Amino acid sequence: MQQLSTNKIHRVLITGVAQNLEFIFNEKQKADKVLERCFKANKQWGKRDRAFIANATYEIVRWYRKHCNSLELDYTTTRTTKECYALIDLYLIYRNELDYLKIFTKDEYKKLQKRNVEAEKNIALQQSYPDWIAQSGIAERELIALNKPATLVVRVNTLKTNNKQVENILSAENIKFEKVVNSHFTALNNAYVLPTRPNIFGSEMFKNGLIEVQDAGSQMIAQYLDVSEGMRVIDACAGAGGKTLYIAALMHNKGKIISMDTEAHKLEELQKRAKRNSVTIVETRIIDSSKAIKRLHNTADRLLLDVPCSGLGVLRRNPDAKWKLTPEFITEIRAVQQHILSNYTAMLKVGGVAVYATCSLLPQENEMQVQEFLLNNINYELVRENYILPTMGFDGFYMAAIQRVKE
Structure with missing residues (x-):
């Protein structure tokens, strides 16, 4: 396996993700706190850069065991900096943002793919969980659902406003929204999904108490x-x-x-x-x-x-x-x-x-x-x-x- 090729991704962003992974896997720090600190230290990053950092960090953490299996790493041990970069490589390859031949030989990549095929037979490897969670009795379909990115849901604070006013503000700010319409949640009259996951905490709506983030x-x-x-x-x-x-x-x-x-x-x-x-x-x-x-x-x-x-x-x-x-x-x-x-x-x-x-x-x-x-x-x-x-x-x-x- 060769050294990382960042392709079109700026090197400093890759380094940021690698540092995040070391804090999470080696020091057992919480991912959300690591990202919060990372962004505070790099206020020059724009919206797209921050999105790349957050998505890469969360997705690598989410599929950590599966990626470790692909790279023949023991997921229960700490990670070297080089191994963190290797995990990022794999993430970029799977997203078609990096040519695998810049990292692996054809034989190496064939062996990696073979390990991935074998992993499909084991739910813990396939869905990237420790054995004890995969064997805990949680239904397989729920384990699969838990690997999807979290939904951003807000609740309209009816003590200060109403649905119509919040909908008007969201529309004026070009923020997409969907009413929570689900047979299990028919009583949630003031709940909205924001599919584009905007920075709602920085909005005037949030600062003025018109909405709260709540699943x-x-x-x-x-x-x-x-x-x-x-x-x-x-x-x-x-x-x-x-x-x-x-x-x-x-x-x-x-x-x-x-x-x-x-x-x-x-x-x-x-x-x-x-x-x-x-x-x-x-x-x-x-x-x-x-x-x-x-x-x-x-x-x-x-x-x-x-x-x-x-x-x-x-x-x-x-x-x-x-x-x-x-x-x-x-x-x-x-x-x-x-x-x-x-x-x-x-x-x-x-x-x-x-x-x-x-x-x-x-x-x-x-x-x-x-x-x-x-x-x-x-x-x-x-x-x-x-x-x-x-x-x-x-x-x-x-x-x-x-x-x-x-x-």
């Missing part, structure tokens, strides 16, 4: 709570508050939402977002001890438990997680989920409903957790449960509505 499945979880005006709602694993903001809109800013998390910086971000969205009914509380939960026992009409999880349902937007997750982590996170489900549900009033949710597709994080909880807690009943699957066109989620029926 369709995530919006469905907020709707699953079935809230109404005047309710007292607790979002107990709120993070930066994406679902809190939508819940407030569904309640027409009437009632009370207590948003909780163990990390103060996330709640600070939630407060900033709430202000931008004109959400006025949210109070944030840090979970710094069990007392924070006990103070709220028997107070909630609705309780959202969007628990920490493996994130296997959102691999389309976080493909690097494939190479960081382990079976041991699943065991550890299940214990965290069990603790939250067992202890936080006491915040519900009798008659109140909790929604337990994950962005995982593993039964052991989802329905098995709910079944075990109900077996050990006879004062609660399952109302309904649902999966949002990647084959539906968006991220993967699980949600279960659980009602407290007795004291």
